[in-house]
Amino acid sequence: MAAASVTRLLPDGDHELHHIYDSRIPVIGVGEGSWPSLVQELRKLTCLPHETVQKRLNGTRKYGVAFEGWGRRNREFIHYFTPQQVSYAYHLSADTMSDLLQESARARHIDAKVLNISRVEGGALVEFEGMASERYDLVFDARGFPKELHPDRHIDISFIPTNTAVIRRCPTMVGAEGDGPFLQPTYTRAVARPHGWIFVIPLTVHTSYGYIFNRDLSSLAQVESDFDAFLETDGISEFEQRAVIPFPNFVHRQIFDGAVARIGNAAAFMEPLEATAIVSAQLQIGMVLHIRLNRPAEHLERDAPVVNRFLIDNMLRYGLFVGWHYSCGSRYDSKFWRHARSRAWPRHRKAAAPEAVGCDALGKFDEMIELMNQSVIDKSDWNRMCAVPLTSYCQVSQGLGCQS
Numbered sequence: 001m002a003a004a005s006v007t008r009l010l011p012d013g014d015h016e017l018h019h020i021y022d023s024r025i026p027v028i029g030v031g032e033g034s035w036p037s038l039v040q041e042l043r044k045l046t047c048l049p050h051e052t053v054q055k056r057l058n059g060t061r062k063y064g065v066a067f068e069g070w071g072r073r074n075r076e077f078i079h080y081f082t083p084q085q086v087s088y089a090y091h092l093s094a095d096t097m098s099d100l101l102q103e104s105a106r107a108r109h110i111d112a113k114v115l116n117i118s119r120v121e122g123g124a125l126v127e128f129e130g131m132a133s134e135r136y137d138l139v140f141d142a143r144g145f146p147k148e149l150h151p152d153r154h155i156d157i158s159f160i161p162t163n164t165a166v167i168r169r170c171p172t173m174v175g176a177e178g179d180g181p182f183l184q185p186t187y188t189r190a191v192a193r194p195h196g197w198i199f200v201i202p203l204t205v206h207t208s209y210g211y212i213f214n215r216d217l218s219s220l221a222q223v224e225s226d227f228d229a230f231l232e233t234d235g236i237s238e239f240e241q242r243a244v245i246p247f248p249n250f251v252h253r254q255i256f257d258g259a260v261a262r263i264g265n266a267a268a269f270m271e272p273l274e275a276t277a278i279v280s281a282q283l284q285i286g287m288v289l290h291i292r293l294n295r296p297a298e299h300l301e302r303d304a305p306v307v308n309r310f311l312i313d314n315m316l317r318y319g320l321f322v323g324w325h326y327s328c329g330s331r332y333d334s335k336f337w338r339h340a341r342s343r344a345w346p347r348h349r350k351a352a353a354p355e356a357v358g359c360d361a362l363g364k365f366d367e368m369i370e371l372m373n374q375s376v377i378d379k380s381d382w383n384r385m386c387a388v389p390l391t392s393y394c395q396v397s398q399g400l401g402c403q404s
């Protein structure tokens with residue numbers, strides 16, 4: 001996505017763009033939910049009509065997330081994008097999206113292992129295994145999750161109580177509609193389960209299922225067994241076991257230093273409950289390119305920390321929004337849900353305290369909660385946002401029964 005964005009914003013070719021990857025290190029290959037801004041972004045980056053993009057992604061139109069069994073009320077509710085039933089995102093096959101974007105990136109592809117990336121005078125130095133180092137003006141570091149978290153480099157946001165996913169692939173549930181894209185509205189299902197929750201993402205070629213849980217609280221065998229039971233009640237008799245993926249919930253303290261921009265899972269990650277990873281990458285790439293291409297170079301030393309703080313602040317706001325979904329528990333009074341509601345979520349105040357993170361994401365999040373608790377929300381506040389719009393907060397709050 002970064003390479004395609006550079007290609008679009010610097011079309012005249014008086015620069016050299018290298019796309020570096022290591023074919024021995026696979027991409028994560030999940031990431032099948034998105035936000036509506038991706039629909040516009042892919043149209044711009046590929047210059048293809050929306051219908052063609054959707055077909056290429058094996059995509060369906062996602063109008064929101066359907067929650068089952070979450071919160072105090074034990075009822076189903078939908079978190080719609082705004083405006084409701086107008087705005088949609090894609091459910092997409094993750095591998096097809098990188099193929100599509102590669103076609104839009106005019107870059108030299110280099111298959112090599114990067115050993116180190118460091119800031120040097122006026123740019124960044126990339127060191128390779130078995131190849132001479134290269135110096136660049138700007139490097140996007142998209143090497144995926146850090147192997148481990150260090151408090152001086154990463155903000156640990158494990159107030160989000162999950163850390164592992166089991167991914168299964170099942171036959172598609174949505175039929176083809178002739179040659180055109182699939183137009184029926186679809187929703188990501190997020191189903192509360194005793195050990196966590198299960199996502200169900202409908203694509204035109206398969207349905208993706210993922211069980212998100214905490215491996216310190218539940219064993220893989222317990223989760224697999226509950227996953228089997230769920231699929232059986234869903235009427236699914238065959239599935240392909242895809243992967244077991246451990247993940248950290250974190251925000252990097254140094255997302256952008258002026259020459260090196262961490263993006264994607266290298267910059268921040270949180271479990272996929274609200275599918276916030278691709279939209280976060282869009283924001284990271286967009287901000288960095290905006291500053292580097294539109295602001296005079298002499299401002300860079302001053303701009304970089306401001307951009308860095310802005311990105312950390314936004315990633316934390318997403319994190320708080322996602323973690324808050326656990327604050328009212330679920331229909332299950334299980335070890336996982338007791339931990340999520342009573343132990344993990346209350347830690348958000350310390351983890352996101354301004355003095356610990358250098359920005360006021362927590363204050364902005366608190367303001368949204370206060371706003372919802374007012375008996376009348378003034379019209380001038382209707383368009384307020386904290387990572388996501390006020391409408392999203394209100395739908396989730398009412399659905400979970402936060403105010404009851």
Ligand SMILES: Cc1cc2nc3c(=O)[nH]c(=O)nc-3n(C[C@H](O)[C@H](O)[C@H](O)COP(=O)(O)OP(=O)(O)OC[C@H]3O[C@@H](n4cnc5c(N)ncnc54)[C@H](O)[C@@H]3O)c2cc1C
Pocket residue numbers: 020021022023024025026027028029030031032033034112113114115142143144145165210245247263264265266272275276277278279
């Ligand atoms: C269970 C789960 C569900 C998810 N669901 C969603 C979702 O619904 N929506 C969403 O937006 N996101 C989702 N995500 C997030 C998704 O993982 C990311 O959006 C997406 O994979 C972006 O990853 P990335 O490119 O940052 O890293 P990766 O996919 O890990 O890619 C890393 C790349 O860097 C290269 N690389 C790594 N190390 C080196 C090295 N030393 N030298 C050279 N190259 C290197 C690799 O070859 C690879 O190409 C989910 C994640 C998980 C775990």
